[in-house]
Amino acid sequence: MDWTHRLRLRHLRMLMSIMQTGNLSQSAEELCTTQPALSKWLRELEEDIGLPLFERRARGLRPTEYGLALVEHARRIEGHLNNARDDMLALREGGTGLVSIGTSGVSAADTVPLATAALVERMPRAQIRLVESTMNQLMPQLIHGELDIVVGRAADTLPDPQLKNETLYRDPINFVSGLAHPLASRSSVDWHDLLDYRWIVWPAGTPVRTALEAALATAGHTMPRHCVESNSSILNVTLLNHSNLIGVASHRAAGRFARLNALHVLRMPRPLASSGAVAMYWRPDSESREAVALALDCLRRSAALEPDDAR
Helix, strand or coil: CCHHHHCCHHHHHHHHHHHHHCCHHHHHHHCCCCHHHHHHHHHHHHHHHCCCCEEEECCEEEECHHHHHHHHHHHHHHHHHHHHHHHHHHHHCCCCCEEEEEECHHHHCCHHHHHHHHHHHHCCCCEEEEEECCHHHHHHHHHCCCCCEEEEECCCCCCCCCCEEEEEEEEEEEEEECCCCHHHHCCCCCHHHHCCCCEEECCCCCHHHHHHHHHHHHCCCCCCCCCEECCCHHHHHHHHCCCCCEEEEEHHHHHHHHHCCCCEEECCCCCCCEEEEEEEEECHHHCCCHHHHHHHHHHHHHHHCCCCCCC
16 A cells, blocks of 8 residues: 555654654654654654655654655645635635735835735635745745745745746835934935945845945945844834934835835935845645635736835
8 A cells, every 4th residue: 555545644743743853752742642652653654665764863863865855745735734724714704715925024015015905805805814024934834835925035046846936026225214314304315425324234145235235336335334234124114213324125115114104215316226026926736726816916916016106
């Protein structure tokens, strides 16, 4: 008999627990079983598959490449089952299904909330779950089935060849300040004006930070010393309005905060470099669900709006 026919959801959780703890006794305690029973099950599973899933070492178990691959499948299955449970719950309560959208900071201030507002209007009974984080945390959740769609900076390569992706727009960067900042009353500012103040910058390696460093190099300047580093838009808005710090934001986010009277966009004589493309990612097996398909359409329509029209 095919070994997959004998696997149950509990077995997948046992496998993931062993992967996480690296210790059979600890996993047995977590799973309310005994260490001998767990050890016997794992040994039989490896015999059925014909491959070693873990290396037995003095300090515990270490997954082999085969074990890592199988645990990855287990995570995906569990994610899909969790989505199915939540989808059925939404339908049972009179909804039209569930859609989970992950967003990084670049799209959290404009594109995703506008698309969500449109989705609520077009599908009032949909259950919508929004998660804001960084792309390195969101993409594994998408791959494992915990999220249906992720919107953020476009990656050079797909982390999983089974994912689908679509570029929504390219976004330049702007300098921003609090509303009472001394530079907020200027019709335009230059590099020397900006360098008179301390800055809030995105962490090294982020697209906005990379674009800023490139723009500085082109202008013959370097990053100021003693910058504040932050990857939180809300934290930055509050800090900018309670200090004379200068901040950097993507064009759409800067425009959205300006229209909300939360920040002032500082005008430079020349536009700064682009911080890259913004894209949405999703799994092909989820787009057949009505709520997911409609969310993708709303994201496309939201991204197509010019920033000044997205009110």
